[in-house]
Amino acid sequence: AQSVTQPDIHITVSEGASLELRCNYSYGATPYLFWYVQSPGQGLQLLLKYFSGDTLVQGIKGFEAEFKRSQSSFNLRKPSVHWSDAAEYFCAVGVGGNKLVFGAGTILRVKS
Amino acid sequence: GAGVSQSPSNKVTEKGKDVELRCDPISGHTALYWYRQSLGQGLEFLIYFQGNSAPDKSGLPSDRFSAERTGGSVSTLTIQRTQQEDSAVYLCASSFGLGRQETQYFGPGTRLLVL
Numbered sequence: 001a002q003s004v005t006q007p008d009i010h011i012t013v014s015e016g017a018s019l020e021l022r023c024n025y026s027y028g029a030t031p032y033l034f035w036y037v038q039s040p041g042q043g044l045q046l047l048l049k050y051f052s053g054d055t056l057v058q059g060i061k062g063f064e065a066e067f068k069r070s071q072s073s074f075n076l077r078k079p080s081v082h083w084s085d086a087a088e089y090f091c092a093v094g095v096g097g098n099k100l101v102f103g104a105g106t107i108l109r110v111k112s
Numbered sequence: 113g114a115g116v117s118q119s120p121s122n123k124v125t126e127k128g129k130d131v132e133l134r135c136d137p138i139s140g141h142t143a144l145y146w147y148r149q150s151l152g153q154g155l156e157f158l159i160y161f162q163g164n165s166a167p168d169k170s171g172l173p174s175d176r177f178s179a180e181r182t183g184g185s186v187s188t189l190t191i192q193r194t195q196q197e198d199s200a201v202y203l204c205a206s207s208f209g210l211g212r213q214e215t216q217y218f219g220p221g222t223r224l225l226v227l
Contacts, residue, residue: 049213
């Protein structure tokens with residue numbers, strides 16, 4: 001069955017430091033992968049998505065993600081974190097039936 | 113409107129009462145989705161609509177949950193005889209078309225608390 005694993009429930013980084021959020025997926029067909037961000041009390045905002053082609057995907061707010069088929073991973077990165085990046089981040093895979101299957105989320109804390 | 117809107121933003125109800133949650137998708141979006149976000153279960157798919165029909169209702173947790181969509185636009189999620197385990201944030205999303213590659217745009221959610 002399809003699933004998404006985000007191994008880190010919480011991550012704390014210093015402002016200006018680099019960030020990597022991990023995501024592993026399990027899906028039998030070609031994965032369509034997404035990263036969403038959710039600020040407190042807000043809905044989900046799409047950061048970036050991968051369907052095919054270049055395995056390094058650029059998104060909004062300076063985020064990027066790299067698809068690695070051999071590792072079934074789609075890790076999210078940002079070279080320099082800003083305090084406004086503090087939020088919860090969700091990795092998701094698009095599966096048959098037009099559903100999104102989400103990971104449990106990673107809460108990012110940014111310390112000044 | 114510019115984005116997906118949901119109402120009410122918060123709802124407190126007593127166990128056993130019925131509730132209706134409303135979603136207004138982005139204009140022109142043909143597909144509409146409902147998800148539930150709860151502490152114990154994370155983000156779960158409930159149902160999606162293509163136009164006014166719901167090809168996939170597999171995520172509805174029980175027959176107390178139902179949803180409809182009218183005019184290919186507004187959707188209502190109804191929970192009958194609410195239980196405390198129904199407390200969650202109910203998120204609605206819409207997309208321009210169908211397909212695994214389509215971006216789903218999410219509303220702010222309705223936070224439901226069942227006492």
